[in-house]
Amino acid sequence: MDNEEKTKANNLDLCALRSPILLILICFAFFIPGLSTIPPVDRDESRYAQATSQMLETGDFVQIRFQDEPRNKKPIAIYWLQAASAALWGAPETRKIWPFRIPSLLGAIVSVLLTFSIGKRLFGERTGLLGAAFAAGSILLVMEAHLATTDAVLLATIMAAQGALSSLYMSRDQNESPGIGTFLTFWTAQAIGILVKGPVTPMISLLTIGCLAAADRDAGWLKRLRPLAGLAITATLVSPWMIAIGLATKGAFFRQAVVGDFLSKVATGQESHGFPPGFYLLLMPLTLWPASAVAGIAIFRAWKSRTAPAVRFCLAWILPAWIVFELVPTKLPHYILPLYPALCLLAAHTIVSSENGDAPGLDSRFVRSGYVMSQLVILLLGLGSLVLPWLLDHRFEPLGLIPAASAVCATLFSTWKFFKRRYIHAAVVTIVATALVLGPSLHWIAPGVNWFWLSRNVSNAAKLRAGKQVMLCSSGYHEPSLVFQLGTRTLLTSPDGAAIFLKNTPGAMALVDLTGDAEFKTEVKNLGLAVKPAGAFYGFNYSKGRTMMLRLYVSDKIMDQPEYK
Known part of the structure; x- marks a missing residue:
């Protein structure tokens, strides 16, 4: 190879890397701000982080516990990932939340890169790049990238499986067998997805496959997945922990995870999260933003061109799973996240094809009106960042x-x-502006609103008084974020229990909700115990949707420091 050929090869390599590098930078702009400044969020994030901390404290990496209570709801993978990250950064001792969020950050970045890969395969590089940028900026994925929960990592497994599936589907007319990489990617993604959140990854794949087979009236291409060998690989990867947890809990994990958690969500609205069908459609303008600005017309046009293989694959990914999620009584906003990358790709395809002249322009009065109305989302987000501190913290x-x-x-x-028919420019403007809105809001403004962060306020006051060795009980305020920030020994109890704890534990503190304050003082009097207030905290418990007044008490014997305000 002469010098000119080497130069051309190097230029091609740089061009191939240009889009992924740009996407990683976009991900950093959306996902890094707020990662270390947003306090632990109730309730799921703090439960995951606390259970992971206890794994590191006890050395038991099979069973999952929140304090003394078995947490038999989700499989083990996210706890292992968080434990590795927390151990690397020393988080169990510092009780900082951001190391527990690193797996979610990485899962979100991988999901965006895989969105680009799938989009490039289906529609071309420009559409893949814009669709992946839409996915990176989607409000729902940004939120999940900031939380130490399962959903961003789960999305990465789904994207890997769908990427392998799209490769098989788009080359179904070719006779050669898929590469070993495609085969292993699909079945390994299924196994990791099961270990992250049970049946969700296989469900998305099966619904996509079923819809494509029904639409095409042909399922012959699925033989190239080699199902028997693939299922053997999945079982080999999943079964060791499944056997271990079954033996350790005598089958209790499977009874509680399958019957108590999964089936109850399918049958009824669990944990006050029951909503009628249409819930996700109603939330989409916010949670899918900025792609939601053209999502409606994108779905309409996709349906009209559903015979195109790339479009058909995206519709098969979206429609059956969306119907399932809408019909399941238990609904949480993040359940629909696995379908958003496909929606982002269809939105990008509509924009790029309209600008290139391959499809009708987006200049109808109806489309333009919808686009203008969609801008209310970013206006509310941006102006809310200015108004919120004034309303809540004055x-x-x-x-x-x-x-x-x-x-x-x-x-x-x-x-x-948009009105000038420069649709790609309009999309880029909204993506950049969304980063400028969310960055300061997540990194400084939201964490600075003390009214939202009762646990952080209590934790700071308790640590200021007692140092790192805080012994605290809490009555009436039982949020997991308090346990995570103050340690596993934190006791969640009743007003009477708080008084007894103060008497029996030297140097302890008691946090009492205003509604239980009279009962606490009565029991203190009955026990012959002298206590004094050490702080008062007023704020909003968003998990319960109500404001709370909390008072911190210490035994009179140890009141040797000024009262904390």
Whole structure:
């Protein structure tokens, strides 16, 4: 190879890397701000982080516990990933939440890169790049990237499986067998997905396969997946922990996880999360933003061109699973996340094809009106960042001017570009503006609103008084974030239990909700115990949807420091 050929090869390598590098930078812009500043969120994130911390404390990496209670709801993979990250960064001792979020951050980045890979295969590089950028900026994925829960990692497994499936489907007319990489990717993704969140990854794959087979009236291409060998690989990867947890809990894990958690969610609205069909459609303008600005027309056009293999694959990915999620009584916003990358790709395909002249323009009055109305989402997000600190903490936050100004400018500029039929420019403007709105909001503004973070306020006060060795019981406020921030020994109890704990535990503190304050003081008097207040905390318990007044008490004997305000 001469020098000229080497130069061309190097240039091709750089071009191939350009889009993934750009996407990683976009991911950093959306996912890094707030990762270390947002306090532990109730309830799922703090439960996962606390259970992982206890694994590291006890050395038991098979059973899952929250304090003394078995947590037999989700499989083990996310706890292992969080444990590895927390051990690497020393988080169990520091009780910092951000190391537990690293697996979610990486899962979200991998999901975006796989969205690009799938989009490039289905529609071409420009569509893949724009669709992946839409996915990176989607409000729902941004939120999940900031939480130490299962969903961003689960999405990565689903994207890997769907990527392998799309490769098989798009080459179904070719006779050669898929590469070993495609085969292993699909079945390994199934195994990891099962270990992350049970049947969700296989469900998405099966619904996609079933819909494609029904639409094409041909399932012959599925033989190339080699199901028997693939299922053997999946079983080999999944069964060791399944056997271990079954023996350790004498089958209790499977009874509680399958019957108590999964089937109860399918049968009834669990944990006050029951909503009628249409719930996810109603949330889509917010949770899918910025792709939601053209999602409606994208789905309409996709249906009209559903005979195209690439479009058909995306529709088969979206429609059957969406119907299932809408019909299941228990609904949480993040359940629908596995379908958003496909929606982002269809939105990007609509924009790119319209700009290239391969499809009708988006200049009808109906489409333009919908686009203008969709800008309310970014306006509310941007202006909310300015208004929220004023309403809740009664203070002006100068940093709120950045998201507010970005939202207003983006609305005007992107609408102007859209009306000028510069659809890609309009999309880029909304993506950049969304990053400018969410970055300061997540990193500084939301964490700075003390009214939302009762556990952080209590934890800081307790540590200021007692140092790292805090012994605290809490009555009436039993949020997992309090346990995570103050340690496994934190006791969640009743008003009477709080008084007894204070008497029997030297140097302890008691946190009492206002509604139980009288009962606590009565029991204190009956026990002959002298206590004094050490702080009062007023804020919003978003898990219960109500404001709370909490009072911190210490025994009079140890009141040798000024009262914490």
